[in-house]
Amino acid sequence: SEHLLTIKNLHIKYDTDEGEEVRAVNGVDLTLDKGRSLGLVGETGAGKTTTALAVLKLLPKKVGSITEGQIVLDGKDITAATEEDMRLLRGNTVSMIFQDPMTSLNPVLPVGEQIMEVISLHRKDLTKEQLEKRLDEILTMVGIPPERRQDYPHQFSGGMKQRIVIAIALVCEPKLLLADEPTTALDVTIQAQVLDMMRSLRERMDTAMILITHDLGVVAENCDEVAIMYAGEIIEYGAVEDIFERENHHPYTVGLFGAIPDMTKDERRLHPIDGLMADPTDLPRGCKFAPRCPHCMPVCETEQPRFHTENGHSIRCHLFGAPGSKPAQGGNA
Numbered sequence: 001s002e003h004l005l006t007i008k009n010l011h012i013k014y015d016t017d018e019g020e021e022v023r024a025v026n027g028v029d030l031t032l033d034k035g036r037s038l039g040l041v042g043e044t045g046a047g048k049t050t051t052a053l054a055v056l057k058l059l060p061k062k063v064g065s066i067t068e069g070q071i072v073l074d075g076k077d078i079t080a081a082t083e084e085d086m087r088l089l090r091g092n093t094v095s096m097i098f099q100d101p102m103t104s105l106n107p108v109l110p111v112g113e114q115i116m117e118v119i120s121l122h123r124k125d126l127t128k129e130q131l132e133k134r135l136d137e138i139l140t141m142v143g144i145p146p147e148r149r150q151d152y153p154h155q156f157s158g159g160m161k162q163r164i165v166i167a168i169a170l171v172c173e174p175k176l177l178l179a180d181e182p183t184t185a186l187d188v189t190i191q192a193q194v195l196d197m198m199r200s201l202r203e204r205m206d207t208a209m210i211l212i213t214h215d216l217g218v219v220a221e222n223c224d225e226v227a228i229m230y231a232g233e234i235i236e237y238g239a240v241e242d243i244f245e246r247e248n249h250h251p252y253t254v255g256l257f258g259a260i261p262d263m264t265k266d267e268r269r270l271h272p273i274d275g276l277m278a279d280p281t282d283l284p285r286g287c288k289f290a291p292r293c294p295h296c297m298p299v300c301e302t303e304q305p306r307f308h309t310e311n312g313h314s315i316r317c318h319l320f321g322a323p324g325s326k327p328a329q330g331g332n333a
């Protein structure tokens, strides 16, 4: 395939200590082209992070496994890639940024050395001077004075630490960046600065991105496409400009945003929805949103809805596509 990333019918399960099977991802399909960015949105437990970790082959060992489906990254099928294969791809082809910068930083190593480790792993062709030059360049690009390379992570603020993590993630100009709530822990003003910086670096390097977030405003400003996830499935998918303009949405999307937010107001956070997230050890047989859906019909409880696609926008709900169906309108569900 010509896509940078193709995920086909991905299923992932976790085994709990109690011997239960958690069905975290249940048939995810998605594609991403070079340089493009996709926002992955949904409540905690929707399967967003698990999907991203699968692309890096970083699912928790023994307990988490891909049970079905395929992941093709940059022309390679990595579904069954070994740890050795992945070590070469990580940092070079694909990188990940987590919410907490200390997940990625070593507290007892100067930040310059940590960036250097990544460059020297992937760029054996560079001389010592060239490596040093590359280190200075990337520090400058993320707004860290190069003379601070000898400093340790704790000597930096939260926003600066996340900039260092971004430097580590992007120093080898990966083709794909996975960013899991990269700015959620930061102050609002710092968030915007860090996101702007990430965007300009990505544009410069032509790096594609999957951005996991709870914030549709962040998606609007940073993504080309958006996928909404629920109970391990994508339930709505489309171009960002379209999702903010169209009237018809999946009932979950409507509930999540209390109608798609007015981007001119400071009303961008998720709305709580009545009822509990589907139990991933005991998922409903039909539509996984049925127990919480105000539009639930008898068919919803027995039949899994398929995607209905119109003008490139896809919705997985029985209200769409079937003869005589009437789509849910925006507004509080």
Ligand code: SF4
Binding pocket: 250, 251, 252, 287, 288, 289, 290, 291, 293, 294, 295, 296, 297, 300, 305, 316, 317, 318, 319
């Ligand atoms: Fe609601 Fe049925 Fe659509 Fe599921 S398929 S979201 S239960 S209307």
